[in-house]
Amino acid sequence: MVSVHENWDWERLEAVLPREKLELIAAVQPPRSDAGLDRPGWRWEDKRNFWVSSAYGYLFQGLDFGNGDTWKRIWKLAVPQRVRVFIWLTFHNRLLTNVERVRRHVASSGSCEICNNGQEDMDHVLRFFTVAKGVWTRLLPPARWASFFGLPFPEWLRLNLFDKSFYIADDEWGVRVGGDFRDNQGKWLFGFTRFVGHCETLLAELWAIHDGLLHAWELGYRCVEVESDCLDAVKIAMARSKTLDGSALVCSIHRLLSNDWSVVVSHVDRGSNGVADALARRGHGSSMAPVSLFKVPDEVACMVDSEHEVPFDGRGSSLASTALDEREVPFDPGGFS
Structure with missing residues (x-):
């Protein structure tokens, strides 16, 4: 299954394997005599060593709790703790944006001082700020832009975190x-x-x-x-x-x-x-x-x-x-x- 140029022979592989298996093979270098022997490793940790924490994170990744409790779902996300806290603050509308600073009487203007394009609320910071929007448009297919940028912020936030089909749908992402x-x-x-x-x-x-x-x-x-x-x-x-x-x-x-x-x-x-x-x-x-x-x-x-x-x-x-x-x-x- 390896060509004379030491690449995978995709013509042969595509004849016998489905697309989802080919996508797993694509990330693996073809075997060669000077690559050494195969050895076992724990795939869910960078250095390939086993840790209980990484096993726990894998087991709970993508788990559907089914009770509609947003807060429990946030704390069960398979992400670093600081990211969970950030998301929790976001759902509570407590990120220290300029709009929030004005509400707390510690700033006089709620406008964005960087792009001068509207009020600096959470929606602006996470979705419409020039840099943020540039990232989103690079990651999302153009066909998704209208729905992604047109949804109300609370709904967008929930779909962004918990509904994979919101992004993938009929488009195979890899x-x-x-x-x-x-x-x-x-x-x-x-x-x-x-x-x-x-x-x-x-x-x-x-x-x-x-x-x-x-x-x-x-x-x-x-x-x-x-x-x-x-x-x-x-x-x-x-x-x-x-x-x-x-x-x-x-x-x-x-x-x-x-x-x-x-x-x-x-x-x-x-x-x-x-x-x-x-x-x-x-x-x-x-x-x-x-x-x-x-x-x-x-x-x-x-x-x-x-x-x-x-x-x-x-x-x-x-x-x-x-x-x-x-x-x-x-x-x-x-x-x-």
């Missing part, structure tokens, strides 16, 4: 990977997209780094800078973190980095991954196999031109990649450039 590669003047060299099925977001981000490095090496580039806004992925790639230590994918990244070339993996902010995000969205609904793009796609051409106006530092070629997880809307949105 993790999609995309990236773009530029020369030292910001000029387009190539791009890539990949659908990695259902897996952890961090794993998808590592797949993006892996695919970008593999493309760059096979195309003959020998002076490359990888820029990522996922600090965890950068630490793993640079062997400064034990998370996922020993996994076949991480080992493959380290093998690529050990080749005879100059590669720097650096952490950057999220402001420079617009083209990579667009390429990841472009990968939705495509085949399981990764796709290389040597011509700039029409939908990102304007973005490439605008970013081209700000050249790179001249060190070498620059690779930007991103992973989008469509299965859920995170509170601290990830993705990386």
Whole structure:
């Protein structure tokens, strides 16, 4: 089931397995002789060690309590405690927005001081603030925008947290990977997209780094800078973190980095991954196999031109990649450039 290029043979796999199984396989690196032996690990913990807390979180994840008690459902969410507290405050309408500050007589204006676009209430902060809305529109298919932004805030909040069908419905969401590669003047060299099925977001981000490095090496580039806004992925790639230590994918990244070339993996902010995000969205609904793009796609051409106006530092070629997880809307949105 592995091709001569050491990728999964999707034509054979698609002939014998359903789509949902293929999406699980997509996140797994194909077997190879130098990848070492398989070993057991606890999949619900980053370092693959078993903890009772992670088992408890898994057992209660997505559990339908069926009693309509919003408060109990909040405290049973499989998220960190600080996130539960944040949601609890949100349902109580007690986030310290400017509107709430005015109500408490500690501020004179309830308007948003950043975007100057309306009152800074919870709905504005979580849904309509410029940055928040930008995140939502990148995560949601355009067909969902009208209902997502048109619902009353209390109903939107409940559906956002407890009704998965509100987002998924007839649209299969998964993790999609995309990236773009530029020369030292910001000029387009190539791009890539990949659908990695259902897996952890961090794993998808590592797949993006892996695919970008593999493309760059096979195309003959020998002076490359990888820029990522996922600090965890950068630490793993640079062997400064034990998370996922020993996994076949991480080992493959380290093998690529050990080749005879100059590669720097650096952490950057999220402001420079617009083209990579667009390429990841472009990968939705495509085949399981990764796709290389040597011509700039029409939908990102304007973005490439605008970013081209700000050249790179001249060190070498620059690779930007991103992973989008469509299965859920995170509170601290990830993705990386």
